[in-house]
Amino acid sequence: MTTAHLPDDAEVPPPRVEEVSEGIFAYIQPNGGWGLNNAGFIVGREAVTAIDTCFTVKRSRAFAEAVRTAAGARPVQTLVNTHHHGDHTHGNFVFAPGATIIGHERCRQEAIATGLGTTAFWPQVDWGEIRLAPPFVTFAERLNVYADDLRVELIYVGPAHTTNDIVAWVPERKLLFAGDVIFNGGTPFVVMGSLAGSLAALETLRGLGAERIVPGHGPVCAPAVIDDVAAYLRFVRDVAGKGFAAGAGPLELALETDLGRFGEWLDRERLVANLHRAYSELRGEPQGTALPLAGVMPDMVAYNGGQMPRCLA
Numbered sequence: 001m002t003t004a005h006l007p008d009d010a011e012v013p014p015p016r017v018e019e020v021s022e023g024i025f026a027y028i029q030p031n032g033g034w035g036l037n038n039a040g041f042i043v044g045r046e047a048v049t050a051i052d053t054c055f056t057v058k059r060s061r062a063f064a065e066a067v068r069t070a071a072g073a074r075p076v077q078t079l080v081n082t083h084h085h086g087d088h089t090h091g092n093f094v095f096a097p098g099a100t101i102i103g104h105e106r107c108r109q110e111a112i113a114t115g116l117g118t119t120a121f122w123p124q125v126d127w128g129e130i131r132l133a134p135p136f137v138t139f140a141e142r143l144n145v146y147a148d149d150l151r152v153e154l155i156y157v158g159p160a161h162t163t164n165d166i167v168a169w170v171p172e173r174k175l176l177f178a179g180d181v182i183f184n185g186g187t188p189f190v191v192m193g194s195l196a197g198s199l200a201a202l203e204t205l206r207g208l209g210a211e212r213i214v215p216g217h218g219p220v221c222a223p224a225v226i227d228d229v230a231a232y233l234r235f236v237r238d239v240a241g242k243g244f245a246a247g248a249g250p251l252e253l254a255l256e257t258d259l260g261r262f263g264e265w266l267d268r269e270r271l272v273a274n275l276h277r278a279y280s281e282l283r284g285e286p287q288g289t290a291l292p293l294a295g296v297m298p299d300m301v302a303y304n305g306g307q308m309p310r311c312l313a
């Protein structure tokens with residue numbers, strides 16, 4: 001495989017703030033690749049409700065500064081984590097101890113179990129002094145959070161991208177913060193969650209009737225993105241089914257797979273990791289069975305011709 005689709009050495013553009021509904025903002029970090037996630041916030045009369053933080057201290061402080069620019073002196077009172085991954089949670093401490101940090105029960109557990117482990121994959125990144133601040137208010141299925149009178153429904157849809165994915169649905173605005181259940185322009189990544197579960201989660205999202213979606217990575221989008229992500233995952237499922245029957249390993253199968261239009265998406269090496277998850281499910285293992293990233297990263301590196309996937313955070 002070539003590295004033609006990896007970002008070059010050029011600096012990625014700076015993050016941008018987009019008002020996606022009155023008083024509701026998406027914080028978009030180009031180019032949406034590894035570690036360059038989106039966050040969001042809702043500005044209330046006296047306080048702010050934030051959704052996710054960033055991977056590095058510098059990026060998380062820039063997010064906090066963007067919140068201050070839009071919200072003035074209003075404090076972040078509520079902080080929701082869509083899942084445990086470090087690009088969405090490392091910066092929680094920037095809003096502590098003032099903010100009530102909310103997530104799925106397994107988000108808390110996995111954030112604690114992972115610690116700062118992800119940083120070891122990308123030693124060249126300027127992480128800063130990250131202090132872990134996992135969610136300390138947790139739930140299992142649903143929780144409503146109010147930003148003044150505006151109801152934000154937190155809905156568990158996992159296992160999907162991870163074991164602990166929640167989405168933040170604002171029904172009054174038909175606006176959805178989808179976390180990493182939706183990548184827009186980037187390759188979906190289900191090795192830490194479930195392929196079948198992701199397809200089910202996408203149907204749940206479709207049923208909400210969102211008009212706008214803030215994905216976990218990539219630009220704000222229309223609900224048609226749900227079809228794109230589902231098409232990719234069905235493609236992976238079909239490829240895996242044939243490869244599994246033929247006795248091919250995930251890496252061998254990935255290397256001989258023509259991704260077609262999906263090859264234009266960022267971080268296509270995730271294919272081999274996604275095949276590992278598909279194989280787990282074909283073996284009959286329960287959705288969300290642990291497949292540590294350290295075990296599949298070497299195959300992604302091999303798929304990339306020996307190069308570690310780039311993290312430009």
Ligand SMILES: [Zn+2]
Nearest residue numbers: 083085161180
């Ligand atoms: Zn993630």
